[in-house]
Structure formats: C-alpha cells, structure tokens
Amino acid sequence: MINTAWLRTFCTLVEVGHFTRTAERLHMTQSGVSQHVRKLEEQLGTELLVRQGKQFSLSGAGERLYTEAQGILFALSNLEQTVGEDPPFAGSVRIMSPGSVGLKLYPHLLALQSKHPKLVIDYRFAPNPDVENAIAKSIVDLGFMTSKSTLSEVSCTPVAQESLLLVTPATVEEPDWDTLMALGFIDHPDGSHHASLLLGANYPEFQHSNLFPRKGFSNQIGLILEPVSMGLGFTVLPAHAVEAFEKSEHIKAHPLANPVSETLYLCVPRHRALQARMKTVIAEAKRGL
Structure with a gap:
C-alpha cells in the first residue's frame, strides 16, 4: 500500500516544482522531501523523476502517478474533514x-x-x-x-419529575375506594407498578391492582385512556400521557392527598x-x- 505521506510530498513537489520551496510548504527539510520521493520510487519499483542537476521533470510513471494521486489525496482530505466534523444540527x-x-x-x-x-x-x-x-x-x-x-x-442522570395521576371517566366526582372497585381497572404494561405507587400511598385498602375487576388492557400509550373516556373503567398514568389525550373533556384526573411522582x-x-x-x-x- 502506498504511503500517503510520501504521495502527498511527491504531489506537492510536482505542483511547486522546487525541492526547497516544497520543504518550506510542508515544514520539512529538503533532504526529507528527497527521501520521501526516493522511498516512493523504491516502493513502486520505478523512477518518478528525471533529475537534471537541481531541476527535474516527470517520467512517464511520474505523470501517471500524479494524475491518479490528485483524486486520491482530494478524497482523503474530504474524508479527514468529514470525520473530524461534529455539527450540532446535522x-x-x-x-x-x-x-x-x-x-x-x-x-x-x-x-x-x-x-x-x-x-x-x-x-x-x-x-x-x-x-x-x-x-x-x-x-x-x-x-x-x-x-x-x-x-x-x-x-x-435525573432530569425531571413526572406526576402519576388517577384518571376516571369525567362523570366521577369523588374517586373513593368503592367507586374505584365499581369502575374496575384499565390495565397497561406499567399499570400495576403505577397503581402500587399512587394508590398504595392514598388508599389504606389497596394491596395490589388485581383487587380491582380488570376491565381492559392496552399497550398503546395513546389508547389507554380511550376505554376510560367511555366510562369503562379507571387507570393510573403519568401526567404527560394524560395531557396528550385529545378527548380530555371525557376524563378527569383527580388530585390525591399524597401526590406521587416518578423521577425521569x-x-x-x-x-x-x-x-x-x-x-x-x-x-x-x-x-x-
């Protein structure tokens, strides 16, 4: 595989046309430039420069290498730039x-x-x-x-708190224990966990969500409150899910004596x-x- 540092030195020398000025541009010594070109010739097994004292011209192989190398070095330069970029909005x-x-x-x-x-x-x-x-x-x-x-x-890292809410049909005024038992529970994947946190902190009778008649289940966050809005039961959900429900006039979120929040x-x-x-x-x- 061709050493890209040697290749870059060779192409710069061709463009500048002078060993000393090439060394200055690349922040190298003149002998370093000569060494890169010589190593490249040794690796490729062919003469790249036709030297005439301090002057030089390109051999046929040198011309072909320079033509092909420009595209390669340009692509490598773009790759370096792309990899190094860290845009905040892309x-x-x-x-x-x-x-x-x-x-x-x-x-x-x-x-x-x-x-x-x-x-x-x-x-x-x-x-x-x-x-x-x-x-x-x-x-x-x-x-x-x-x-x-x-x-x-x-x-x-903790970044926010989200309240858990007891949600019933809008017709329910006071969600006492008997009312919840009569309504039944609309379950969801976190239903038991949320009910344990909120209802356990507010109802002495609560032991497990299984105590309530199970009136439905949904694993779609946007649909859990649909049966509640139709009067089919109650549930316990995080506040963001309740706020996002479009039929808010058909449900009621009840403030309880002991609020409970989850850390996000x-x-x-x-x-x-x-x-x-x-x-x-x-x-x-x-x-x-």
Missing part, C-alpha cells in the same frame, strides 16, 4: 423512551428538526428494560427511563462521548420537560 440521533415521555418530547424534537432539516430524529417508544438494553448495546444514542439503570454500561432519568452509554448533535437534542429535551 446527522441522526436515535432516542428511546417509555410512551408517556415520548408523547411529551417527540413534538418538541420534531419542531427542532423542522428548524434544522439536516438533523434527523429517530424516536422509539419502549418500556424501561428495553430502553436500558438498547443503550447498553449502543442501539440508540440516548434514552429516558423512569427508573435508574442497574447496568454498568449505562450512565443515568437521561441515560447514555457510559463509555461513549456525546457528539454535538446529541447534546443539541438533550438540551431541547430538557427544555421540553
């Missing part, structure tokens, strides 16, 4: 979070992309364990979780440096939260 950023957080953040990040079309937002909704594994395996660049990771490959963590691969575009997205996400 490139893809892969993000993953639970659905409630995504409902809040995704519109903010799309607005950011609208301002900077070269920035590409790749957003996936997933439960905490999937987010954690994706970050650990560098499948995504950053994630948000409502529990702190236990994996050594994942670094987590920003999670990134521990041993990977954050690129400028990722820092841009993180800053916008923090503003959105």
Whole structure:
C-alpha cells in the first residue's frame, strides 16, 4: 500500500516544482522531501523523476502517478474533514423512551428538526428494560427511563419529575375506594407498578391492582385512556400521557392527598462521548420537560 505521506510530498513537489520551496510548504527539510520521493520510487519499483542537476521533470510513471494521486489525496482530505466534523444540527440521533415521555418530547424534537432539516430524529417508544438494553448495546444514542439503570454500561442522570395521576371517566366526582372497585381497572404494561405507587400511598385498602375487576388492557400509550373516556373503567398514568389525550373533556384526573411522582432519568452509554448533535437534542429535551 502506498504511503500517503510520501504521495502527498511527491504531489506537492510536482505542483511547486522546487525541492526547497516544497520543504518550506510542508515544514520539512529538503533532504526529507528527497527521501520521501526516493522511498516512493523504491516502493513502486520505478523512477518518478528525471533529475537534471537541481531541476527535474516527470517520467512517464511520474505523470501517471500524479494524475491518479490528485483524486486520491482530494478524497482523503474530504474524508479527514468529514470525520473530524461534529455539527450540532446535522446527522441522526436515535432516542428511546417509555410512551408517556415520548408523547411529551417527540413534538418538541420534531419542531427542532423542522428548524434544522439536516438533523434527523429517530424516536422509539419502549418500556424501561428495553430502553436500558438498547443503550447498553449502543442501539440508540440516548434514552429516558423512569427508573435508574442497574447496568454498568449505562450512565443515568435525573432530569425531571413526572406526576402519576388517577384518571376516571369525567362523570366521577369523588374517586373513593368503592367507586374505584365499581369502575374496575384499565390495565397497561406499567399499570400495576403505577397503581402500587399512587394508590398504595392514598388508599389504606389497596394491596395490589388485581383487587380491582380488570376491565381492559392496552399497550398503546395513546389508547389507554380511550376505554376510560367511555366510562369503562379507571387507570393510573403519568401526567404527560394524560395531557396528550385529545378527548380530555371525557376524563378527569383527580388530585390525591399524597401526590406521587416518578423521577425521569437521561441515560447514555457510559463509555461513549456525546457528539454535538446529541447534546443539541438533550438540551431541547430538557427544555421540553
């Protein structure tokens, strides 16, 4: 394989036409320039320069090498520049979070992309364990979780709090225990966990969400409140999911005596440096939260 340093020296010499001035341009000694050319000739097994005292001209092989080398060196220069660039508003950023957080953040990040079309937002909704594994395996660049990771490959920083809300049909005035038992529970992937946190802190009778008649289940964050809005049951959801529901007039979120919130963590691969575009997205996400 041709040594690119020798090749660059050779092409500069051809363009400048003088060993001393080539050495000055490349911040080398004149003997260093001569040595690079000689090593290149030895590697290729052919004479590249026809020397006449202090003057020289190109041999046929030298002319062919110079013609081909210009494109190669130009491509290498572009490659160096591209690899070295770290634009804050261009490139893809892969993000993953639970659905409630995504409902809040995704519109903010799309607005950011609208301002900077070269920035590409790749957003996936997933439960905490999937987010954690994706970050650990560098499948995504950053994630948000409502529990702190236990994996050594994942670094987590608390960035926000999200309230858990008891949501019933709009017709319910006072969500006492008997009312909730009569309504029944609309479950979802985090339903038992959320109910344990919020209802356990506010209802002495609560032991487990299984106590309630199960009136439905959905794993689509945007649809969990549909059966609630139709009077089919109640549920417990993070505030962002409740705020995003379009039929807000058909549901009611009830303030309870003992509010409960989940900590939201920003999670990134521990041993990977954050690129400028990722820092841009993180800053916008923090503003959105």
